[in-house]
Amino acid sequence: MNVLEVCRVPPPPEAAPSAAASETSLPLTFFDLVWLRLRPVERLFFYELPNPPSFFFHSVLPKLKYSLSLTLHHFFPLSGNIKWPRHCRKPFIHYISGDGVSLTVAESNADFNILSSSDFSDAEESRLLVPDLIVSDDEASIVALQITLFPNAGFSIGITTHHAAMDGKSSTLFMKSWAYICSKLDESSSDSSLPGNLMPFFDRSVMKDSSGVAEIFSNHWSKQGEPNNRSLKWWDIKSTNQGKPIRGTFELVPSNIQKLKQIAESKLNKKVHLSTFSVTCAYMLNCLVKAEQTKQDKFLFIFAVDCRSRLDPPIPPTYFGSCVGGAKAVAETNTLLGNDGFIAALEAISDALKRFEDGGLSGAEKWMAEIQSLGKTHRFFSTAGSPRFEVYGIDFGWGRPKKVEIVSIGKTGAFSLSESRNGSGGIEIGLVLNRPEMEAFTALFHEGLASGS
Structure with missing residues (x-):
């Protein structure tokens, strides 16, 4: 360079x-x-x-x-x-x-x-x-x-x-x-x-x-570190990716997404809203927990929910700043390691989304304390990006992007989401893992889609 x-x-x-x-x-x-x-x-x-x-x-x-x-x-x-x-x-x-x-x-x-x-x-x-x-x-x-x-x-x-x-x-x-x-x-x-x-x-x-x-x-x-510690320096969060991690890009095409929704409909015991986002994240969590053989008894999955239209009154869609709430999905790890891990993850995500039906701001003053407390005892997962951002349409005059990726997931341990670059209506997923976990994840990701389970 x-x-x-x-x-x-x-x-x-x-x-x-x-x-x-x-x-x-x-x-x-x-x-x-x-x-x-x-x-x-x-x-x-x-x-x-x-x-x-x-x-x-x-x-x-x-x-x-x-x-x-x-x-x-x-x-x-x-x-x-x-x-x-x-x-x-x-x-x-x-x-x-x-x-x-x-x-x-x-x-x-x-x-x-x-x-x-x-x-x-x-x-x-x-x-x-x-x-x-x-x-x-x-x-x-x-x-x-x-x-x-x-x-x-x-x-x-x-x-x-x-x-x-x-x-x-x-x-x-x-x-x-x-x-x-x-x-x-x-x-x-x-x-x-x-x-x-x-x-x-x-x-x-x-x-x-x-x-x-x-x-x-x-x-x-x-109050982090010492009293009256008014610092803007980054909070030290140790990444799970040690050694020499690699970056991978995966895709769920529309037929994959439809298959996951059909599996969910056949196995769920309660009615939930089956969005592309929820089935994608549930499938990712299922594969990730199995790939790394998560040791913690419980996992915590945090994902952002845009609150611009959820506030009362709603604020303009072009409001510039941060306006996302953190939805928290929590479940027992062993439920994801079983045969119906995808369904268990989907139910946890569905429950988290229901808590945002009233706007999602009730108890906002406890957000930071709750996440910090849960993060000490739970295996933490999160997402970055969104298919709704339509990043593959950002053309400066020399053509659409050949690829868009979120580099910072290598430090945060999140997986990234965007729309598929080919405009097919699928979901593109970015992931950074150590090579053994990446190879295990890749096998699980493709085998699950092929078998339909």
Whole structure:
């Protein structure tokens, strides 16, 4: 990996919103503060471009940079930082005129075709293609970007985001907006306007917190490690992937999903909503627990539920920030190790979803304490991403992505979900495991689909 340039890209001064002309602060809501010290999300987009490097440096890179600046006109808080001064009870987002997003430009001699395929690859190779956020006790950057050229093959765009500033829906909104503006640029136009469905909504006043949950969460974080520990540094979570883990990509095609739903309907003793998401996650949990032969007596599966439409009143779908609740599915591990492990996992997920039918915010003040307590005794699983984000539609003007992956699952131990890249209506799943567990998982994943059990 050869780093060619590291720069900061600010919003264009002449186009800066009046509210951001000098200095702007945004509060962090309780939805944001849940993620304050959890590791950032790293996503990677691969784009095929078999042109010579000269085309990339003369035509592609300048257009990406300029359109990024124009996009930050609409997303100017992303150029700022999360701050937590010692005299403040809660952290907040702070932007001053002149702030910019960190952009790294690099060149790699790795095999683009292998990295952008579904074949197994060294997880560390993808890690080199995403940038780090700059984090200290009292300040943390919000987003960082890296554009990497693979000469005569393609390029990648890596984005690292602070989850306390944005959830997956918001970060995808930013990428879609950047791609939209970039694809519309030509030599005679620098139009930075966005359609309504891509315009971010930053007004935090729509987020009601009559119970003071945000302050409860801030206090929780300030007590981690030592009293009054107002730090923004990442909370240390040891990954289960030790040694040299590998990355794999799996797919459930529509016929697989339909088969799983039919199996569930024939075996469930109660009526549950059989969504593509629920059967996919249940099947993944069943295979994972069997592949690693989980030793803990119970497992905890946390998955995000978008609460924008669940709040009373609902907030705009383009609300920019974190607005996801954590649904908790808990069950005995031995139920997943048995013949009906898929059904046991599905029932646990269904029960977790039912608790969100009333909006999912009851008992929100206990979220962090409950998850931390359960995490000490249960085998922890989680997801990243969503098929609803439609990441394979993010086209900057040189074609749709050849592959999109979430790199950070290598640190968090989650499995990622997106829509299938071929537009078939299936689900693409990303996974990082040590080789023995990956080989066991692969066998279980394919055997289960073939046998229909």
